[in-house]
Amino acid sequence: MILLAPVALWLSLVGGAVIALYLLKIKRQRQTVPSLEFWRSLTGPQHTRSLMQRLKRLLSLLLWLLILLLLILSIGNPVFTFGKIKPRSIIVVLDNSASMQTIEDDTTRLERAVADVRRMTSGRPVRDEWLLIESGRDIRVTQGWTHRAADMIDGATTILPHQGETDLAEAVALADQLLEGKRRPTIVVVSDGSAGELERIAASNERVILRPIGVRRDNVGITQIRVRPNRQRSTQHVFVRVSNSSDAARMLDLVLEVDGTTVGVEPIEIEAEGTWESTLVMERPEGGVLRAYLDVDDALTLDNQAFAIMPPIRSARVLLVSDPLEAFFFEQALGAMSPLVDVDGSATIDPAELQSVDWHAAAPDLVILNMAAPPPSLDASAVVTLNGLPAWTGARSIGELAEPRLNIALTSHPLMRFLELAGAQVARAHRVELTRPADVLVASDEGDPLVFHVRDPRQDTMCFAFDVLETDLPFRNSFPIMLRNAVSHLVEEGAAWTPSQVRVGEVIMSRRRAPEGVQTVTAYTLFDEEEIAHDITTQDGAFQFEGTSRPGPIRFEIGDDLAYAAVNVASERETVITPMLLPEDAPRLALSSTLASAPPWFVLGVLALVLVLFEWNSFHMRWTE
Amino acid sequence: MSEALFDKDFLRTLEYLELIARRLVFGREHAQRMSSRRGASIEFRDFREYSPGDDPRTVDWSVYARLGELVVKLYRQEQELDLWVLLDRSASMSFGEPDKFQYAQRLAAALAYIGMCNMDSASVLPMAQTLERGFVRMRGRGAIFRLLDDIAAIRPGGTTDLEASVRGLISRTRRPGLVVLISDFYGLQGAQRAINQLRFFKHQIYAIQVVSPWELDPPIRGEHRLVDVESQDQSDLVITDGLLRRYRQAFDDFSVQLRRYCLRYSIGCSLAPTNTPFDEFLTAVLQRGGLVA
Numbered sequence: 006m007i008l009l010a011p012v013a014l015w016l017s018l019v020g021g022a023v024i025a026l027y028l029l030k031i032k033r034q035r036q037t038v039p040s041l042e043f044w045r046s047l048t049g050p051q052h053t054r055s056l057m058q059r060l061k062r063l064l065s066l067l068l069w070l071l072i073l074l075l076l077i078l079s080i081g082n083p084v085f086t087f088g089k090i091k092p093r094s095i096i097v098v099l100d101n102s103a104s105m106q107t108i109e110d111d112t113t114r115l116e117r118a119v120a121d122v123r124r125m126t127s128g129r130p131v132r133d134e135w136l137l138i139e140s141g142r143d144i145r146v147t148q149g150w151t152h153r154a155a156d157m158i159d160g161a162t163t164i165l166p167h168q169g170e171t172d173l174a175e176a177v178a179l180a181d182q183l184l185e186g187k188r189r190p191t192i193v194v195v196s197d198g199s200a201g202e203l204e205r206i207a208a209s210n211e212r213v214i215l216r217p218i219g220v221r222r223d224n225v226g227i228t229q230i231r232v233r234p235n236r237q238r239s240t241q242h243v244f245v246r247v248s249n250s251s252d253a254a255r256m257l258d259l260v261l262e263v264d265g266t267t268v269g270v271e272p273i274e275i276e277a278e279g280t281w282e283s284t285l286v287m288e289r290p291e292g293g294v295l296r297a298y299l300d301v302d303d304a305l306t307l308d309n310q311a312f313a314i315m316p317p318i319r320s321a322r323v324l325l326v327s328d329p330l331e332a333f334f335f336e337q338a339l340g341a342m343s344p345l346v347d348v349d350g351s352a353t354i355d356p357a358e359l360q361s362v363d364w365h366a367a368a369p370d371l372v373i374l375n376m377a378a379p380p381p382s383l384d385a386s387a388v389v390t391l392n393g394l395p396a397w398t399g400a401r402s403i404g405e406l407a408e409p410r411l412n413i414a415l416t417s418h419p420l421m422r423f424l425e426l427a428g429a430q431v432a433r434a435h436r437v438e439l440t441r442p443a444d445v446l447v448a449s450d451e452g453d454p455l456v457f458h459v460r461d462p463r464q465d466t467m468c469f470a471f472d473v474l475e476t477d478l479p480f481r482n483s484f485p486i487m488l489r490n491a492v493s494h495l496v497e498e499g500a501a502w503t504p505s506q507v508r509v510g511e512v513i514m515s516r517r518r519a520p521e522g523v524q525t526v527t528a529y530t531l532f533d534e535e536e537i538a539h540d541i542t543t544q545d546g547a548f549q550f551e552g553t554s555r556p557g558p559i560r561f562e563i564g565d566d567l568a569y570a571a572v573n574v575a576s577e578r579e580t581v582i583t584p585m586l587l588p589e590d591a592p593r594l595a596l597s598s599t600l601a602s603a604p605p606w607f608v609l610g611v612l613a614l615v616l617v618l619f620e621w622n623s624f625h626m627r628w629t630e
Numbered sequence: 631m632s633e634a635l636f637d638k639d640f641l642r643t644l645e646y647l648e649l650i651a652r653r654l655v656f657g658r659e660h661a662q663r664m665s666s667r668r669g670a671s672i673e674f675r676d677f678r679e680y681s682p683g684d685d686p687r688t689v690d691w692s693v694y695a696r697l698g699e700l701v702v703k704l705y706r707q708e709q710e711l712d713l714w715v716l717l718d719r720s721a722s723m724s725f726g727e728p729d730k731f732q733y734a735q736r737l738a739a740a741l742a743y744i745g746m747c748n749m750d751s752a753s754v755l756p757m758a759q760t761l762e763r764g765f766v767r768m769r770g771r772g773a774i775f776r777l778l779d780d781i782a783a784i785r786p787g788g789t790t791d792l793e794a795s796v797r798g799l800i801s802r803t804r805r806p807g808l809v810v811l812i813s814d815f816y817g818l819q820g821a822q823r824a825i826n827q828l829r830f831f832k833h834q835i836y837a838i839q840v841v842s843p844w845e846l847d848p849p850i851r852g853e854h855r856l857v858d859v860e861s862q863d864q865s866d867l868v869i870t871d872g873l874l875r876r877y878r879q880a881f882d883d884f885s886v887q888l889r890r891y892c893l894r895y896s897i898g899c900s901l902a903p904t905n906t907p908f909d910e911f912l913t914a915v916l917q918r919g920g921l922v923a
Binding site for chain 2: 033034035036037038039040041042043044045046047048624625
């Protein structure tokens with residue numbers, strides 16, 4: 006047994022007072038009576054300091070001391086083990102994702118989770134070793150190993166709500182590492198279930214004990230919003246997905262605002278546990294900040310709005326670096342892409358001129374390198390390399406492939422849209438070893454990467470591991486389409502200073518280097534209609550911004566230029582707030598045993614009260630003195 | 631004379647009581663009481679048939695002349711009436727506020743004075759373990775100061791043996807008299823035996839049970855060590871309301887038993903709470919007529 010409120014032990018001083026009172030009680034007041042026999046005839050035989058009398062007095066004293074003990078224990082809020090509960094090393098993983106902001110009876114799930122940590126740590130009747138991990142924006146240890154429940158409670162109460170996603174699997178993995186060598190390792194995950202992810206984690210890890218939080222499931226949220234400009238038609242295509250996690254169909258309005266002006270209201274109807282998605286075409290070539298919100302009252306308000314940046318639509322400037330003798334084919338292909346490509350603003354230079362390019366003045370949206378030996382670095386955000394493997398991609402040639410066949414490996418990739426390569430073949434190609442993560446778009450029959458896409462926050466690169474001019478006709482027919490995809494996709498992503506959309510908590514990293522002389526970039530966050538400026542110091546022209554703690558648009562001022570990014574919850578996992586249901590046979594963390602199905606403090610309090618009544622009655626019945 | 635005990639007011643009260651007593655008892659019931667007063671000493675009472683051995687002088691010859699039957703005339707026999715006041719001076723009598731013993735002393739003095747003025751003699755004898763020497767067979771008002779001094783000189787103490795004291799009285803008296811017992815009568819069995827002895831020797835008896843208000847309703851609660859004022863025995867008790875209720879009932883039963891016992895044998899008995907002025911008490915006793923039957 007342990008006392009959760011050991012301060013109650015101070016009450017034991019009252020025990021001394023009780024004993025003192027009894028000692029005083031022994032010094033009775035003398036009263037002379039004319040006939041003692043008369044009194045004795047009423048009370049039976051009485052002998053001062055007789056054994057029975059002493060026992061009566063002792064019984065009374067013992068009763069009061071017992072009552073006091075019961076009261077102390079009751080106030081001390083005891084917990085009992087009855088020998089069944091063993092001390093453990095317990096790591097509590099506290100889910101602090103956006104779905105934990107769901108309101109349940111005027112409190113958030115996070116607050117309920119903190120209360121559960123309090124209940125759990127306070128309710129363990131043994132000396133456990135505890136550690137608290139917050140699984141929010143980052144996975145971090147909020148409270149190191151401790152034996153004190155109060156430390157855990159303090160640690161839990163310091164956790165601030167995070168309005169984005171989290172990775173509970175990573176948190177559990179960290180907990181697993183920290184439990185190495187510990188006695189009776191246990192991971193307690195306090196969460197609302199993270200859209201079923203937790204059940205999978207618990208099923209694969211026997212250390213994991215789940216403590217579900219929440220009961221509500223009535224939520225509708227925007228789980229995805231994307232804007233893609235159609236440069237061909239100067240329109241913005243807005244893709245919106247709305248998910249309904251409740252068990253009832255919902256009818257509501259999706260309201261669209263651009264730069265604070267409502268530009269459309271879309272009535273939508275979503276079935277229970279269903280999704281609604283649509284691509285809305287908006288004629289906004291000048292771009293703007295798009296805000297979509299749901300006119301609905303539900304459990305989680307965070308996901309009822311989402312933001313997207315609509316970039317201004319303009320033709321792309323392409324810088325082709327190629328031997329003039331080989332440039333014709335590419336120039337023809339690019340010239341056919343007008344107005345997608347700004348033919349007049351594009352240029353072709355010899356590889357020898359590459360060192361003398363003023364990148365800031367030229368500001369190409371895409372650089373195409375048709376050269377066997379690309380430079381070690383390039384100050385461009387979107388690059389297509391032909392027959393060369395730039396060092397920044399982490400790809401290197403480890404040999405040569407003779408007449409490999411081309412097979413599309415990633416049909417769903419934007420760069421592979423509208424393509425059919427069946428039967429295409431090249432004369433020879435580099436045998437490529439990838440040392441960095443890359444999307445292999447086209448591979449040989451043996452799986453060697455032949456076309457791949459290396460994503461980098463600062464530089465998107467599409468690499469062709471062969472000379473395009475040494476390919477057969479089918480490929481030559483397909484190549485302009487691939488090039489068009491590259492212009493369309495890489496320019497959108499690559500020309501921007503920053504990614505146009507990030508999740509809450511995600512770090513925004515610049516994709517391009519700031520112009521020379523720009524030491525500070527200012528980011529203006531517009532969260533909850535409050536604009537706050539943040540100064541960011543650049544390092545070698547690059548900058549990153551971590552203040553994405555809430556959904557909303559962010560404007561960056563980079564020298565004379567502006568860039569926009571949107572921060573969104575936009576997550577299916579967070580919108581589906583349906584709490585997990587713990588099976589009957591699921592492992593549970595044993596807490597304090599109850600006495601007669603009631604909290605021990607209550608039972609002890611009632612027992613003390615009963616004893617007080619018994620003592621009072623026994624005193625009047627003269628069983629005690 | 632003890633000024634505190636018997637002051638001038640007390641003497642005036644005695645005079646008043648004596649007048650009351652003369653009017654209520656000795657005046658009204660003159661014919662019913664055996665007395666040695668001159669002029670009323672021989673008084674016809676009844677006839678009965680003659681029995682061998684009867685004094686021939688008592689035969690009513692006129693009846694015999696008319697009816698031919700021998701009958702004898704019965705006369706009320708002249709007899710002196712002595713008053714014996716037995717004053718319990720045991721330690722238990724010194725209890726209470728006002729002091730039971732002082733109250734008893736005043737009662738004894740008043741009764742003795744009335745007896746001295748209206749009866750053949752009056753005696754006040756203190757008793758404790760045995761009957762003690764006291765104020766014996768005094769007559770006339772002139773002895774009043776000696777009476778008061780003697781009574782005031784009595785000090786309470788010791789234990790009571792009413793039976794032994796009564797035996798002492800019986801051994802001293804040659805003829806029946808009026809015996810007034812002033813006591814708290816603790817130890818009822820002994821008291822009953824003592825009364826019986828007096829009854830057997832044809833004494834008229836009047837019992838006055840002196841009690842203090844404390845004894846009627848003890849104002850105590852809680853933890854107490856009770857000490858017997860006579861034996862100094864001790865007992866630790868917790869005085870609760872329930873116990874007090876039982877005490878009051880038991881004390882009431884105790885007094886009722888004494889009165890019932892006395893009533894059974896036509897013995898006068900009164901409860902004398904010390905918070906009742908003794909003259910009021912005695913007036914009431916005299917008015918009831920129980921003192922001199």
